[in-house]
Amino acid sequence: MASFFGTITNLFASINPFDTRISTPASRLFARAAPSTLVLLIGLDESGKSTLLREYLSPRPESVHTLITERHIILEELQAGPTTFQAYDIGGCRPDFFWWFEEGLFKRADAVIYLVDAADRDRIMEAREELIMHGLQANNGGMRRGVPLLVLVTKTELENARRPDQIETYFIDNIITSIGDRPTKVAGVNLTTGKGVLDALSWISNTLLNGPQSIVESEKAALTEKSEILRDSRRIT
Template sequence: MFLVDWLYGILWMLGLGAKEAKILFLGLDNAGKTTLLHMLKDERLGQHQPTQHPTSEELMIGKIRFTAFDLGGHRMARRLWKDYYTKMDAVAYIVDAADRDRFLESKKELDALLSDEALVNVPFLVLGNKIDIPYAASEDELRYHLGLAGCTTGKGRVSYTGSSIRPVELFMCSVVRKMGYADGFRWLSQYIK
């Protein structure tokens, strides 16, 4: 491990190392945050217990080394979210696209995040997960229920340096089928400074 850290340090000093960033994985309980985190970390699918305490993992996505924080999504855990906003570079907000009964609750939490001053300059990747379930919402339906219709910035490159535009976009995915979320993280990575 020491040799890897040493080599990484040398590459970083030479300008060849990866960028470093901090990202929050947020969303209601049972949306797939922990499953996604483990899929990104070691490409393993597993059954996970509901997140009771904040956890963090180191991830390498493209040329960015992320410290990812999975804070849990049950009501008590959501009270702690604000404690982690400081110095975050990105937010991945995960929604269970098959749980229509909770769209309003998910919208309320997302609205609170998007309007929080501490996150005003942080790009948001919204992932509509579980599209492998036949009755999952379509992208247009989820965009409507989350109040994102006309509010997202597009799936291409959005220049927001010096402007009041914060990149926000919705990507549909299935973590268990390993589809869709890679496009979302590629989109998000272009905004990591």
């Protein structure tokens, strides 16, 4: 699995050069992030991940690259200065292999933006369960301790949409044991007009700069060291 993620990283690095002279107001919020910072945009399909990535974070359409693997895993990526943004659909019926891949995405992320469609009342429970199972309580993956979580509530302008405070109760207050002590925020946005987007992204960029990075960096270093040990052991055998 580690080699699989390495292949993806190398592929994107080779085809996705970033022109630092071109940026957007949203991507500039992350300009002072630590090198190789990874922000994961994840949620059920149609929750707004591609819109956020392509219309707010990306300076031009060709800056976003899409990888489709032989197992039909689809991952979108944008490199903006020191920060890499990855967007991925979670949920639905899928093979176990997808679960391992998704938990690996959560585990490698330095910040997670979990998008929730406020108008999709039929799948609100599924959205929460996916976050718990693969993001917060995964056995072999999931978010590292101290990694900030932004629950971005989209389509709040629609008539039948749940209010952000209702989403906060359902996603945060009711699963506080799973959330733990990580920095967490719920923010409602309108991706059609842009209302609330910069405020929400400002929170996560500021948290990356000023939050408990000693915890994040120490656990990330331990993960890297473990991967190197495993790689070296394979060479010996």
